[in-house]
Amino acid sequence: MDTFIQLTLNGLTLxxxxxxxxxxxxxxxxxxxxxxxxxxxxxxxxxxxxFGVLQLLxxxxxxxxxxxxxxxxxxxAAMAGCAVLGVxxxxxxxxxxxxxxxIAPLISALGVSFFLAYSMQLxxxxxxxxxxxxxxxxxxxxxxxxxxGNVRVPLLRIIIIVAAFVLMALLWVLATRTRTGxxxxxxxxxxxxxxxxxxxxxxVIVFAFVLGSALAGAAGVLFALxxxxxxxxxxxxxxKGFTAAVIGGIGSIPGAMAGGLILGFAEAYTQGYISTKxxxxxxxxxxxxxxxxxxxxxxxxxxxxxx
Amino acid sequence: xxxxxxxxxxxxxxxxxxxxxxxxxxxxAVTATQAINCKSTVKLALITPLTGGGGFIGQEQLSWSKxxxxxxxxxxxxxxxxxxxxxPVEKGPGEALVVAQKFISDPKVLVAIGPAxxxxxxxxxxxxxxxxIAQISPSATRTSLTKGANREATNAFFRVVPGDYIQGPTDAxxxxxxxxxxxxxxxxxxxxxxxxxxxxAETVLKKKGVSVTRLSTSVNTTDFSSLVTRVPGDAEVVxxxxxxxxxxxxxxxxxxxxxxxxxxxxxxxxNSPDQFKLAGSYVSNFAPDISGIASSKALIDGWKKDNPSAxxxxxxxxxYLAVEVALNAxxxxxxxxxxxxxxxxxxxxxxxKINLKTSILGGPFRFSTKSNDPLNAxxxxxxxxxxxxxxxVG
Numbered sequence: 287m288d289t290f291i292q293l294t295l296n297g298l299t300l301x302x303x304x305x306x307x308x309x310x311x312x313x314x315x316x317x318x319x320x321x322x323x324x325x326x327x328x329x330x331x332x333x334x335x336x337f338g339v340l341q342l343l344x345x346x347x348x349x350x351x352x353x354x355x356x357x358x359x360x361x362x363a364a365m366a367g368c369a370v371l372g373v374x375x376x377x378x379x380x381x382x383x384x385x386x387x388x389i390a391p392l393i394s395a396l397g398v399s400f401f402l403a404y405s406m407q408l409x410x411x412x413x414x415x416x417x418x419x420x421x422x423x424x425x426x427x428x429x430x431x432x433x434x435g436n437v438r439v440p441l442l443r444i445i446i447i448v449a450a451f452v453l454m455a456l457l458w459v460l461a462t463r464t465r466t467g468x469x470x471x472x473x474x475x476x477x478x479x480x481x482x483x484x485x486x487x488x489x490v491i492v493f494a495f496v497l498g499s500a501l502a503g504a505a506g507v508l509f510a511l512x513x514x515x516x517x518x519x520x521x522x523x524x525x526k527g528f529t530a531a532v533i534g535g536i537g538s539i540p541g542a543m544a545g546g547l548i549l550g551f552a553e554a555y556t557q558g559y560i561s562t563k564x565x566x567x568x569x570x571x572x573x574x575x576x577x578x579x580x581x582x583x584x585x586x587x588x589x590x591x592x593x
Numbered sequence: 594x595x596x597x598x599x600x601x602x603x604x605x606x607x608x609x610x611x612x613x614x615x616x617x618x619x620x621x622a623v624t625a626t627q628a629i630n631c632k633s634t635v636k637l638a639l640i641t642p643l644t645g646g647g648g649f650i651g652q653e654q655l656s657w658s659k660x661x662x663x664x665x666x667x668x669x670x671x672x673x674x675x676x677x678x679x680x681p682v683e684k685g686p687g688e689a690l691v692v693a694q695k696f697i698s699d700p701k702v703l704v705a706i707g708p709a710x711x712x713x714x715x716x717x718x719x720x721x722x723x724x725x726i727a728q729i730s731p732s733a734t735r736t737s738l739t740k741g742a743n744r745e746a747t748n749a750f751f752r753v754v755p756g757d758y759i760q761g762p763t764d765a766x767x768x769x770x771x772x773x774x775x776x777x778x779x780x781x782x783x784x785x786x787x788x789x790x791x792x793x794a795e796t797v798l799k800k801k802g803v804s805v806t807r808l809s810t811s812v813n814t815t816d817f818s819s820l821v822t823r824v825p826g827d828a829e830v831v832x833x834x835x836x837x838x839x840x841x842x843x844x845x846x847x848x849x850x851x852x853x854x855x856x857x858x859x860x861x862x863x864n865s866p867d868q869f870k871l872a873g874s875y876v877s878n879f880a881p882d883i884s885g886i887a888s889s890k891a892l893i894d895g896w897k898k899d900n901p902s903a904x905x906x907x908x909x910x911x912x913y914l915a916v917e918v919a920l921n922a923x924x925x926x927x928x929x930x931x932x933x934x935x936x937x938x939x940x941x942x943x944x945x946k947i948n949l950k951t952s953i954l955g956g957p958f959r960f961s962t963k964s965n966d967p968l969n970a971x972x973x974x975x976x977x978x979x980x981x982x983x984x985x986v987g
Contacts, residue, residue, distance in 0.1 A: 289822060292851065296818040404644075412648025414839035414868065420846045428850045440850055512847075513815035514839035514868075518645055518683060522813050557819035563783065563809045565819070 291437045293558040294551070299443050299512070301550020302450030306505035307527025308534065308542035309457060310498030316474040316537035317494045319388070320380065323395040326524015327402035328371055328499045332364040332506025333515035334406060337415045339363040346418040353423050357445065357511075364503035372499025373492055381488075399520070407517040414514035427511075446508045453504055454543050457497065461539055466493060474537065502527075529573040535586020544584060627700040629934040631927035634672040637662065637919055638696040638726075639912075640689055640707035640717070645681030647836060649865075650709060650908045654731055657909035658706055660896045661916035669924040676702065682812075682836070686712025686785075693717040697724040703940050704729060704919040706912060711735030712785050715745035722747040725937040727944050729753060729918055731911035734760060734861065734879065735789050739964045749941045751960060753914045754879035755970035760860060761793020763972040764832065764877050767987050768794075768858060769801045772875075774829040778806040778855065780820065780844075782835060790834040790860050812836075817844045821851050828855040836862035838869040845871035861972070864907045870981035877972045878907045882983060886955045910953050918947050918958075 307329055314322045339360045344350040351359065379398045383391045419427050419442055427442035461467040472480040473490045481487050506515070509523070526549060534545025549569060556565045576583060629635065639658050641651035658675055666673040676699075678692035689708040696702045697720060704727045708714045711733040718738075721728050728750045736758040738746040768774040777798055781791040791807070798805050806828065810820050821844065824831055831848065833841055841863035848855060857874040864878040883889045884905060892913065893905060922943035926934045934940065945960060952958035961968045974987035 292822045293819060296816075296822065299818070300816060407644055407648070411652065412644050413652075414649075414837060416839050416842060416868065425849075428846065438850070438852060509816075512818075513843050514837075519815065554819045557810075558822050561809075562820050562823060563811075566811045566813065 288436045289558060291434050293554045295434075295437065295439060295443060296558075297551035297554030298547070299446055299550070300553060301530075301547035302447050303505045303509045303546070304526050304530045304549050305543045305546025306450055306453060306501045306508070307523060308530035308546045309454070309539065310502045311528055311531040312534070312537055312539060312542040313470075313494045313498040315531070316539075317470060317477075317491055318380070318384075318391075320391050321395065321528070322375075322380075322498070323392070323524065323528075324375055324379070324398035324402060325498065325502055326522070326527060327399045327406075327520035328368050328375070329502040329506045329509075329523050329527070330515065330517060330520035331371055331402060331406065332368045332503030333510040333519070334410065334415070334506075334517075335367040335503065336360040336364040336507035336510060337417060337515065340417060346421045349422070353426075356422075361449065361504050361507045364507045365500040366503075368499040368503030368506070369496045372495035372502075375499075376492055376495040381491075399524070403517050403520060410517070412517060414516045415510070416514045417510050419511045442511060446511065449504070449508060453501060457501065458539060460497070466490070470494060526569060529569055532573055532576050532581075532583055535583025538583065538585045538587075541583050541585035548584075627936065629701065629703065629937065631671065631923075631930075631932050631934065634674050634701060635703050635923060636674045636676055636696075636699060636701045637916060638676045638678055638693075638702050638705045638707075640678040640680055640692055640696075640705050640713060641709035641732075642682050643677060643679040645683045647682040647710070649906075650732065650836070651679070653903070653906050653909040654706075654709060654912040656900045656903055657896060657912040658916050660892075660899055661913040661920075663899070664892075664895065665917055665920050669920045671920060671923060671927075673920065674701075675706075678707075680708060680710070680713050682710065686710065686716040689713030689717040690720055693721050693726075697721065697726065700937075702726060703923055703934070703937050704944075706731065706915045706919065708733060710786070711738055711745075711789070714738050714750060715785075718746040718750045722749040725749075725941070727751065727919070727922070727937075727941040729915040729944065731915040732861075732879075732908055735785055736793065737789070739966050748965070751918070751944055751965040753911050753918060753954075753958070753967055754861075755972060756966055757790045757793050759970065760877055760879070760972045761790050762797045763974070763987075764790075764858060764860065765794040765797035765801070767875070767877075767974050768830050768832070769798065769803060771987060772830060772856065774798075774803060776804045776806075776825060776828045777830045777832060778808060778824045778828045779832045780808045780810060780834075782812045782814075783809055784812050784836075786836055786862060787834040787860075791832065794832050794834075815840065815843065817847050818851075820844075821847045821853065824848065824853055824855060826853060828853070830858050831855045832858045834860035834862060838863045838865035838867075841869045841874070841876075842871055845869075845874055861907065864975070864983075866977075866981060866983055867904050867906075870977055872977055872979040872981075874977045875986075876975050876977070876983065878975065879970070879972055880907050880910055880954045881973050882907075882975070882985060883910050883953060883955070885985070886953075888951055889953050889955070892953055913953050914958065917949065917952070918944060921947055921949070 310325045349356045379394045431440040469485045530545035530549045534541025553565045556568045643651040662675045680688040709732045714733045730752040734757045736756045779791045781787040841859045845857040859876040861878045864876045925943040926939045949958040975983035976986045
């Protein structure tokens with residue numbers, strides 16, 4: 287039972303991060319029908335922005351502000367930085383290709399992905415960067431918390447899971463209860479009709495990039511609090527986020543959340559009960575199975591076209 | 594018509610490719626036997642991951658190789674140029690062969706410093722040797738490169754560090770004899786370095802009656818929580834031969850997070866005081882901490898002057914030694930040929946005969962007569978102290 291609880295906790299932590307990444311894919315795909323393959327690299331840049339701000343604020347061992355403020359500051363900085371990056375990517379890499387054949391923005395997305403990964407490597411080197419959250423407040427983030435049975439739920443995991451769910455809830459409220467959110471939904475449903483109804487499509491698209499990239503930035507920080515980051519980490523993280531989005535139904539916000547969590551649990555349970563060798567393989571088997579048998583994902587809608 | 598045009602185009606491509614490959618083979622055969630004037634610039638080719646996840650290894654090797662060329666070329670009266678070939682680990686071992694092909698066609702390339710990784714050596718050694726280029730690796734430790742019936746490297750491959758056939762048993766013996774381990778978990782990363790090392794340690798541990806739990810994960814894993822869950826609660830040691838020191842740090846922290854008290858024991862790949870600093874953990878390394886070697890102090894000071902922001906690690910100094918061996922052998926070949934090297938294979942012969950009275954790694958240096966591994970080399974065990982420093986304990 288303890289093993290099950292521990293693995294569930296592991297899956298929930300990982301899945302929360304995957305869900306945040308998946309939301310970015312879904313937001314952009316829902317509106318632009320574009321697979322933003324640079325999204326994983328925005329996640330990576332977010333983790334680096336967080337690392338940079340952490341160093342500016344004195345690092346993990348000697349921070350100049352309280353730990354809670356430090357965590358909030360690095361997360362907000364990463365979200366803000368990634369939001370700006372998202373706007374820049376949309377403006378320079380995707381907008382000029384909006385009316386081009388669908389393959390063109392896809393290639394552009396791959397180009398942006400490589401550009402970001404290699405630029406970061408040139409600027410900051412290839413080595414791994416560790417937030418060293420273990421040293422914050424003498425290990426309090428790892429050792430304080432509460433117990434479920436014999437399993438300790440550390441403070442850091444609680445912070446990651448709660449932060450991810452708060453961000454997802456905020457996005458949900460934004461998407462369903464605000465005018466901008468409704469404009470996003472309308473644009474997602476039919477871009478041309480939305481434009482005819484007076485919705486500023488450019489603004490909506492930029493807003494989707496801002497939201498998606500900010501969530502990726504937050505995911506970058508939440509992930510890097512537990513594991514080292516490096517310039518090429520975005521590729522695999524992006525693939526996992528994309529898989530989560532496909533599982534949930536790409537374009538669907540609740541689907542992306544569900545897909546991320548399912549993927550996190552699948553990885554954790556596979557490693558815990560089947561084999562530590564097969565978890566990455568399983569992720570992509572799931573992706574292939576969904577593409578073959580349920581391409582619209584769990585909560586997505588089938589794409590019906592008139593011929 | 595279009596279809597026929599496509600077939601013609603495909604055939605033409607095949608013919609051109611075949612001609613190109615023949616031309617390449619011819620040029621490597623020519624360059625292998627081409628004479629080299631020792632007064633002209635001779636070239637060394639560093640083959641190492643300069644970018645990607647293993648980039649920190651290559652950058653360290655590059656800085657020390659550059660420093661070695663700068664300080665030793667004058668000593669040996671040679672004009673030396675250091676070429677760089679990037680082999681990111683993410684591109685797989687085959688990238689070393691792609692990079693090697695570029696160097697093969699340059700007749701002035703006499704020695705390859707590398708490939709850095711064992712997989713890279715296995716991939717490129719044959720082609721480099723066929724072109725007469727010696728390979729001196731500062732970090733490839735896989736046993737089967739130089740030993741066994743299915744040797745993966747040729748006779749022109751040398752390494753200045755000992756192989757995993759020494760590291761694995763050294764680590765395992767230390768776990769049993771000094772740490773009194775009865776239960777050990779071993780994690781490999783499904784790539785040749787860690788699998789080879791994990792196998793070597795597992796064999797010795799099982800022979801000594803230790804209960805071994807073998808685990809395996811992808812080299813891309815960065816969050817080890819679920820792997821940690823699989824580590825038996827009563828394991829005393831986890832052998833974790835990663836090539837990413839920060840991963841060893843994360844793994845150790847996640848062990849503690851889940852209340853497991855096993856000590857993390859890393860191989861030479863996790864030897865980095867900057868990144869793996871979890872107090873009480875262990876690492877082995879093919880080189881001692883050269884900052885404790887009095888005769889190497891001047892070299893360290895000079896290197897630090899050229900690389901003020903870099904930290905002294907364990908991957909760099911063997912590169913200095915590899916360059917020293919290469920230049921020493923080139924010099925001897927030049928002297929024997931009275932200012933000319935008839936062909937680059939002569940350099941290979943002189944490398945085999947190398948005999949340095951002192952080396953940057955401490956003590957004299959020469960190759961074994963039985964293999965091209967260093968004679969009497971050993972691995973060293975360090976324990977990480979509470980201030981993050983590495984203390985030599987075995």
